[in-house]
Every structure is written in C-alpha cells, then in structure tokens.
Amino acid sequence: MDLNYSPEDDAFRQQVRDFLAANLPPDLRRKVRGHLRLGKDDYVRWHRIVAAQGWAAPGWPVEYGGTGWNAVQRHIWDEECALAGAPPILPFGVNMVAPVIMAFGSAAQKAHFLPRILHCDDWWCQGYSEPGAGSDLASLATTAVRDGGHYVVNGQKTWTTLAQHADMIFCLVRTDPAARKQDGISFLLIDMKSPGITVRPIVMLDEEHEVNEVFFDNVRVPVENLVGKENQGWTYAKFLLGHERTGIAAVGRSKRELRFLKALALRQQLGGRPLLDDPVFAAKIAQVEIELMALEVTVLRTIAQEDRAPGPQASLLKIKGTEVQQALAELMVEAAGPAALPFDSALLEGRHGIAHDSADEMQAAPLAAYYFNYRKTSIYGGSNEIQKNIIARMILGL
Amino acid sequence: MDFEPKEEQRQLADALRRWIERDYGFAARRDIIHSPAGESPEAWRMLVELGLTALPVPEAQGGFGGGAADMFFVMQELGRGLVAEPYFATVLGARVLQLAGGQEELLERVAAGEVKLACALGEAQSRHDLADIAAKVSGPVDAAAVSGVKTVVEGGGQADMLIVSARSHGGQRDRDGISLLLVDAGTSGLVIRDGRAIDGRRCAGVTFDHAPATLLGDPGTAWPVLEAATDWGAALLCAEAVGAMDALFGATLDYLKTRRQFGVPIGSFQALQHRMADMFIHLEQARSMAMLAAAKADSGDAEERRRVVSAARVRVGEAARFVGQQAVQLHGGMGITDELPAAHWFKRLTAIGLTLGDVDHHLRRFAGQPGFRVA
Numbered sequence: 001m002d003l004n005y006s007p008e009d010d011a012f013r014q015q016v017r018d019f020l021a022a023n024l025p026p027d028l029r030r031k032v033r034g035h036l037r038l039g040k041d042d043y044v045r046w047h048r049i050v051a052a053q054g055w056a057a058p059g060w061p062v063e064y065g066g067t068g069w070n071a072v073q074r075h076i077w078d079e080e081c082a083l084a085g086a087p088p089i090l091p092f093g094v095n096m097v098a099p100v101i102m103a104f105g106s107a108a109q110k111a112h113f114l115p116r117i118l119h120c121d122d123w124w125c126q127g128y129s130e131p132g133a134g135s136d137l138a139s140l141a142t143t144a145v146r147d148g149g150h151y152v153v154n155g156q157k158t159w160t161t162l163a164q165h166a167d168m169i170f171c172l173v174r175t176d177p178a179a180r181k182q183d184g185i186s187f188l189l190i191d192m193k194s195p196g197i198t199v200r201p202i203v204m205l206d207e208e209h210e211v212n213e214v215f216f217d218n219v220r221v222p223v224e225n226l227v228g229k230e231n232q233g234w235t236y237a238k239f240l241l242g243h244e245r246t247g248i249a250a251v252g253r254s255k256r257e258l259r260f261l262k263a264l265a266l267r268q269q270l271g272g273r274p275l276l277d278d279p280v281f282a283a284k285i286a287q288v289e290i291e292l293m294a295l296e297v298t299v300l301r302t303i304a305q306e307d308r309a310p311g312p313q314a315s316l317l318k319i320k321g322t323e324v325q326q327a328l329a330e331l332m333v334e335a336a337g338p339a340a341l342p343f344d345s346a347l348l349e350g351r352h353g354i355a356h357d358s359a360d361e362m363q364a365a366p367l368a369a370y371y372f373n374y375r376k377t378s379i380y381g382g383s384n385e386i387q388k389n390i391i392a393r394m395i396l397g398l
Numbered sequence: 399m400d401f402e403p404k405e406e407q408r409q410l411a412d413a414l415r416r417w418i419e420r421d422y423g424f425a426a427r428r429d430i431i432h433s434p435a436g437e438s439p440e441a442w443r444m445l446v447e448l449g450l451t452a453l454p455v456p457e458a459q460g461g462f463g464g465g466a467a468d469m470f471f472v473m474q475e476l477g478r479g480l481v482a483e484p485y486f487a488t489v490l491g492a493r494v495l496q497l498a499g500g501q502e503e504l505l506e507r508v509a510a511g512e513v514k515l516a517c518a519l520g521e522a523q524s525r526h527d528l529a530d531i532a533a534k535v536s537g538p539v540d541a542a543a544v545s546g547v548k549t550v551v552e553g554g555g556q557a558d559m560l561i562v563s564a565r566s567h568g569g570q571r572d573r574d575g576i577s578l579l580l581v582d583a584g585t586s587g588l589v590i591r592d593g594r595a596i597d598g599r600r601c602a603g604v605t606f607d608h609a610p611a612t613l614l615g616d617p618g619t620a621w622p623v624l625e626a627a628t629d630w631g632a633a634l635l636c637a638e639a640v641g642a643m644d645a646l647f648g649a650t651l652d653y654l655k656t657r658r659q660f661g662v663p664i665g666s667f668q669a670l671q672h673r674m675a676d677m678f679i680h681l682e683q684a685r686s687m688a689m690l691a692a693a694k695a696d697s698g699d700a701e702e703r704r705r706v707v708s709a710a711r712v713r714v715g716e717a718a719r720f721v722g723q724q725a726v727q728l729h730g731g732m733g734i735t736d737e738l739p740a741a742h743w744f745k746r747l748t749a750i751g752l753t754l755g756d757v758d759h760h761l762r763r764f765a766g767q768p769g770f771r772v773a
Contacts, residue, residue, distance in 0.1 A: 001407070001467045002400045003693040009399075072399065263773035282765040290687075290709040290764065297686035301401050316679050391678055392671035396651055 003297070005072070013076050020084040023049050029085040033260065035366040037208060037348050038087050040123070040165040046087045047120040056118055057094050064102060064110075065118045071303045082252030090162070093117040093124040095247075097170040100187065100236050104228035113168075113189070127157040127171035127190070127214060128237070134159075135386045137172070138181045138234065142216060144173035144188060151175075151188060151226070153196075153219040159380070163199050163212040166192045176231050187233035189225040196220075204376070206369035207345055241382075248314060248381070249321035251296045257328045258289055264364075265335045275335060284334075288327045295320045312394040315387035322377035322384060329371040336364035343368065401689060403471050410448065411471040417444055418479035424739050431482050431598035437556055441483050446511030454489050455509035459502050466630055466695035470637040470688070477641025480742055482599045484514055484553030486638070490631040491515025491561050497623045498578055498614035504559070516557035518548035518604050519624070526759035528624060530571045533564040533606065535579065539617060543587070543608040544579055552753070554602030555592025557583050562606065566618040578620040579611035586610070597749035598742065626700070629707045632754045633695035636688035636714045639750045643681050643721045646743035650674070650725040653740075657730075670728060677721050684717035705767050708760035715757035718747040 005013070028042055050056045058074045060066030069077065081088075098117050101109050116122045133140040142155025153173055163169065169190050176184030190197075196219040201209045228236055262285065265276035275281050298320070302313045333340045344365050378384045392398040403411060422441060430438045445451065454469055455461025462468075469489070476485065492508045492515060495501040507513040524530035533546020544564045554560065560581045568575025581588065587609035595601045615623065651674065654665030664670055691710035697703045722744040726733035729740050736742075751757065764770065 259773050286765040290712050294683040294687045294713050297690050304401050388672045388675035391675040398665040398671050
C-alpha cells in the first residue's frame, strides 16, 4: 500500500499547472470560479487553446491525437483544470461519440469526424433521452426507416444539452420495431442543419437555457452516417456509458467549490465573527470536506484498478460525487444567507461586465441559481436511484 | 500509487485469517469471552507466533519495524474475526514506549510476547479529551509515584505493565504538564477492577494510590507523544472497523440472498437493495479513509496526521453506525439476538466508536485545525 503520487506524477502536475497559468484566459477563469454562465464562445475558445497544445482528448489513442497519458495523469489533468477554474471540455464530442466512432465507425467516419471533434470544428449534442425513455432508455420510440440511400427519422429527443449550438447530434433510433426493445436500436449521426429538425428550448428552474427538445420530422440521414451495424446501437450505447468512468466524480471541481465556500464563510459574519468560526456551520462544512476526501481516495482506488476491472464502481462515484456537489451548492446558499436572494440574470450572463478584483468572485448573486441548477446532477446520467439498482445488481448480485 | 497489500502483508493477513477460521470461530470466541479470565493463553500464543506482537516494534528491539500500513492489514483481519484478545492494548502501549523512548528492553519483551501492556489514559470526567487529566505524579524523577483513578482501561486486568497519563503540573485540561509513566501491574498502591465491555472484551477501572512509577521522557512534556500514539491507535481502529464492517456486510448480503419472504429472496425487494447499496457506499468510503489514515498515521507532520486521522474517524464512525444498524435491521428478528454473529460485529463497531474519540470529538478536532480555515 502506497498512497503517494510518484515524483513523475508531481512533475507532470507542475507541467499542467504551468500550462494553465500561461494559457487559461483570466476572464474565463473568473466566470467559472464565480458561477457565471458560459456561452458557446467560452467553451470553444478554451477547447481550441487546449487543442493547440495537443491535450484536448487525453483519453484517445495517440494515433487519433490523444496524449498517451496514463489514468493517473488524466486524473491530474482533470483535477488541475477544475482547480484552476478552466471551463470543461464538453464531453459530447470528445468523450462520448468519438470513442464509439473509433471502435465501431467506418474509415470515412473516422477520417472525417475525429479531427473535427479534436479541434472543436463541430459542436456535438447527445440524442438519447425521450419523453417516454429517461432512465429506461431502451424504451425509446424515435424511428428511422430505410429509404434508398437514406434513413428517414421521425420522433422527439429531450433534455438535449446545449443543442441550440450544435452542428451534429448522435442519436439512438429504432430501426426494428418488431425486435426485443434493446435489439432494434441503431446509432445515427445527424447533421443538425438537416431539414425537418426543430430545436425548442426548455428553460430550467434557474431560468437558464441549457437543455432542449429536438423534434425530427421526416429528417433524411444518409446511410453513411449509420455507425456500425444496423440494430446494434444498444451495444454501442452501453460501450459509451462504460467510458471515462472516474471523471464523473468531479473531485477537482468540488475541491475548488469547497475553497469558494470557505472563503465565502470567512467573509460572511455571524455575531461579529466569521461564519466559518461558528461551530454549527463549521461542522457542516467539515462533514462535506471529509466526504470529499474519502471520495478522492475512492477515485484513486478505482483508477489503480482500472486496467484490471473497470466495473460498475462508477455508480458509486456518480452517487457520491453528485451528493458532494449538491451539498456544497446548498451550503453556499446557506452561507450567503439573504444575499443569495437577489436574482440578476444579466449578471449571470456576464453582461454587466465582470469586475476585475477577486472580491467580485465572491458574488453571492449567482449562488441560488447555481444551487437550483445543480439539482440536475442526481437526475442526469442515470438517476442516483438507478445507480443504486446497478450497484445492487452488478456488484452485490441481488 | 498502490492500494494493494505487499506480498508479505498479504501472507501475514492470510495466515491470520486461516488461524481465525480454524481456531477462533464464533463458538470458540464465545467460550473465551464468557470464561472467567476473558482471554485465551493459546490464542495469545498464536498471535505471538504469527509475529503480531513484534510487527510494530522497531527492528533494533527484535521487532519487524512495521508501520501503520502494515498494521492496517492485520487489524482488518482481527476486526473480521472479532478477536477479543488484548492485542490492541498491547501494541498501543508499545507505540507509546517507542515514541517516548528509553524502554528498549521492555519493547523487546513485548515483541517476544512475554509482556502485555495496557494504556490507562481516560478518567471519569475526560470523555474523549485525553488532556483532561486529574491523576497526579509525585516524588522525585527517579522515584516517581502516581495517584488517581483511571476508567475503562482496555486489557487493564490482563496487562503486566500499565502506561498511565498523569499530571506533573498545570491545570486539569492543560496540554502542558502531562507525563506518561510506566507502572508494574503487580506493584503496591494499585487496585484493578477487571470487568467485561459491551463487545465482550475486558476493560478495567484502576485506582493508583502512590503507586511506584517510571517516567517515560521528561516530566510534563508527554502530550505530543500521547497524541501521536493515540492517533496511530485511532488509525488502527479504523482498519479494524473496516474489517468488521466488511464481514458484517458480507453476512448481511448472504442473508438477503437466502432468506425468503412472500415466496422470493428478500434481496429482490428494491427498498432493501437500495439500503444495501447505501451500506456498500458507506463501506467503500470508510475503506478509503481507513487506508488514508494508515498512510498518514506515522507521519511526522502532526497537523496533517491530526487532520487525516480525525477525518477517517468521522467517516469510518458514521459508516460503522450505518452499516451496523442496517445490518441488524435487515436480519430482522434474528438480528437482535446474541446468538447471531452479526450482533457481535455491531457491538464491536459500537465499542470502537467510543474508543479514542467519537465522531463528534473528531469532527470538532478536524474543524479546529488551523488549516481548516484556509480557503
């Protein structure tokens, strides 16, 4: 048993820190740390900075433009990016559709799409969920009927994150309605500019336009955009879900938020003393900090086993990771107190201009919206209850 | 980074587990804890033969120089097997002797299994604050004597030598002025009232009345040694708790798969599946923290050691309570009987939660570290 990072790991971490110090634009850093909303330009700008360094897709094989980093190095990269306040590299292209294209796509698909994903030339979104198929994904009803050189797609997807910006959507569609529900599904790549696609915003409880409904009305998709074999899509979807397991815990992000929470609780006063010195509030923060410490070690244990047994350990990381994120968000609102009440959506969009001193990173105004927004985490990606079903079935054999 | 036992750690743990399965099963243990002595000389001899008393003792004193990480795998097996012999009391005492220095010969005898130790640290008013000491040292340095009353001394009635905390000077709760002393259990001025604890182990109340004692280190300066040794002990208890929880969890899972109600195994009910998933998550988070504590318990960085050990005691303590209570609940009526092994893991976990600082004590200490306020 040896729980220390190696000197090589420490050197790598320093290299990452140096890169972030030199390349992460201060305005992006301030937005992320201050819980302000990120726009398409913010995501794309950071993705291209990272891509120029050759680090946009650490998990990819080197031949496609990956970094060749091991699992510990990928963890360090994720953690340092999150700690620094870098915007996330959105997962839909790099971590979701790309591995499926690499494993099951045609040579033409690989040659066309992978470089474009790497450099963020296409913005991807994910067409999985439907109104009648959430956690029970295999119940999906969107159909694709072969017509000559095309599939004709009809139906509706929902909860489609940032589809309003998207150039491409990867979709699960039903190609054999007669088959058992998992067996008649195919994996299609669809151009969002295709005639017959309508994107309608769903405004979330923090009034952010983050997700959408996507409607398909006789949308014609060239058969070249079928990934792998017809009716084998469920296999590919499951493969995708098994990818990138440990990042889901978001340990680096929660460490950054814990620092924010403590800084906030040091500035807020209770009876003339910093709120952080109140034993009742300090105990709540300490509980979350300890849970986060435990989660970090659990993540590292999972990474250490990654080569041997990837397994359903990800369900544990998802549940704990989201519980910690939600607890931190909740405590921020509690720490801000009445100052969390004013709601200023212009400020959230950064339209008032972002002030340039660190005190403004302490703005209480975005915190309630952030708290409301983060209720999503225990619901998306397979609700935490579904994750418990998975633990019971796959790990415990119940 | 590596979370697996090294080869020699694995071999020792395997040997220990084989012995427990063969000679220290549930019925054998029950006979031992209900016997008048409350311990088994044969079991102790076996622990010595396996090298466990020598494991944490430095090589210069005939030990193996094992660290907390080595002890982790041993304590885990002892927790799994519910071994009630006064092993923890002895190794905690050995840790005190090692950190205080100057008792090399005694350490050799501990390593050889010839001497059992116990640590008389708590008093009626001290709860979990080991600096709250009313017992007093008197006399010159080379002929000291201890007076006071120590409570709930694990293995106190079985020990050959007692390590006692007492006050040389200062107020009752000052960290300055604390001394650690060695007292022969057979000496004059000593009354030991041996009894059973809730988990079947032995604990004693000990009254010292001008009992002749040997100072460990300089008078009044023992707090850092006392704190470091008990942190090391607290980390070991985390490992033992994880072993006990692991076994209890496994027994409960087996029960859910075999016990049938309404024509199906009760493990097919989602309410119980989710409870087991919650127990699993608690167990894995606790295991992570117990490993981290073992990795840092020998650390020279006292603040980091305090931070991690307290965090581990909080997390493991919460997990132990949850897993213990739910395991009893899921066993239904059987769970509240003394004849079921599950009940005994639950009792041991409860006892660990009350030893060397409870969850609230460690949560308070964690939040009280200077580093906690650094944003």
